[in-house]
Amino acid sequence: MSCPICNKDTDPKYRPFxxxxCADLDLAKWLTGSYAIPSAQEDDDEALSEALEEEQRKPH
Incomplete structure (x- = not known):
């Protein structure tokens, strides 16, 4: 197995790095948001937020 950051052989102490x-570099990427899992839900949240704002603007 090779390190996902630099492709060198892994060290059992820092596996998979x-x-x-390299382990710290990977952690920094997670903490800064460089890694992200795409989600369609973000679009749904934005549409819901816009609908709620529009509903609040309407007189009751």
């Missing part, structure tokens, strides 16, 4: 440096 080769070193603490």
């Amino acid at each position: 080769c070193s603490k440096r």
Whole structure:
């Protein structure tokens, strides 16, 4: 198995990474939002938010 960051052989101590440096780089990517799982729900949330705002503007 190779390190997903630099493609060197992995070290059992830091598996699946080769070193603490690569493990920390990967963690930093997660914490800064560089990695993201695409979701269609974001569009749904935006549409719902717009609908709620429009509903609040209407007189009751």
